[in-house]
Amino acid sequence: MKLFLTTLAALALGTAAIAEPVKVGIASEPYPPFASPDAAGNWNGWEVEMIGAICAAAEMECVVTPVAWDGMIPSLKSGQIDAIMASMSITEDRLKEIDFSDKYYNTPTVVITAKGAGIAPTPEGLAGKILGVQVSTIHQDYVQTHFKDAEIKLYQTQDEANQDLVSGRIDATQADSIALDAFLATDEGACCENAGAVADDPSILGLGVGVGLRKGDDDLKAKFNAGIAKIVSDGTYDKLSAPYFPSSIYGG
Incomplete structure (x- = not known):
């Protein structure tokens, strides 16, 4: 349309x-x-x-x-x-x-997780965790560069990543803070919380x-x-x- x-x-x-x-x-x-x-x-x-x-x-x-x-x-x-x-x-x-x-x-780039997960948005905090990101985005580039010890799962849309976080199929997802704050404000997003902003990297995040x-x-x-x-x-x-x-x- x-x-x-x-x-x-x-x-x-x-x-x-x-x-x-x-x-x-x-x-x-x-x-x-x-x-x-x-x-x-x-x-x-x-x-x-x-x-x-x-x-x-x-x-x-x-x-x-x-x-x-x-x-x-x-x-x-x-x-x-x-x-x-x-x-x-x-x-x-x-x-x-x-x-x-x-x-x-x-706006900042942040990671969200299930409430109480205690996962920090750092290489150490995400090591061994399943981290979902949208394909062909700066977030894919960022996590593949900075979170190499995490298991990265790619999605066509951010909504798909959010749904897998709700269902427990991934441990965290990374995206723009505004988009993720909007999700957290929904009924579905009530399961989750903002774990904080990732370390800035202008060469990737722009x-x-x-x-x-x-x-x-x-x-x-x-x-x-x-x-x-x-x-x-x-x-x-x-x-x-x-x-x-x-x-x-x-x-x-």
């Missing part, structure tokens, strides 16, 4: 939008509170609202296009989509393939989350950067974030 986001700012100002809508890729797998489909198949969530706000601020017409997570970068490079806004961290490895806008959020763009697409990059800067400076960013998060996730 494709959800069109019309730039109200451009219409109000009488400014012509770009000739073709910008196809913004989001992950087709639910990732609350960032993006999830409702019963009718309409996509909602913080990141979906951010796409609308940033595109409006940059006077662009954008269309949200769900793409399987592991096909996101290939879809961008092949021209099936024009940008990625799917909680994709800016990392050295990804910068070899694609470009990024300025960051639009930056420098925040940005809009993924094709190499050389400098005009579109400039538009996204301008849109991000505008909604941060005029208060739109904090206004849209408040219903989702108790404090700003823009980061330092």
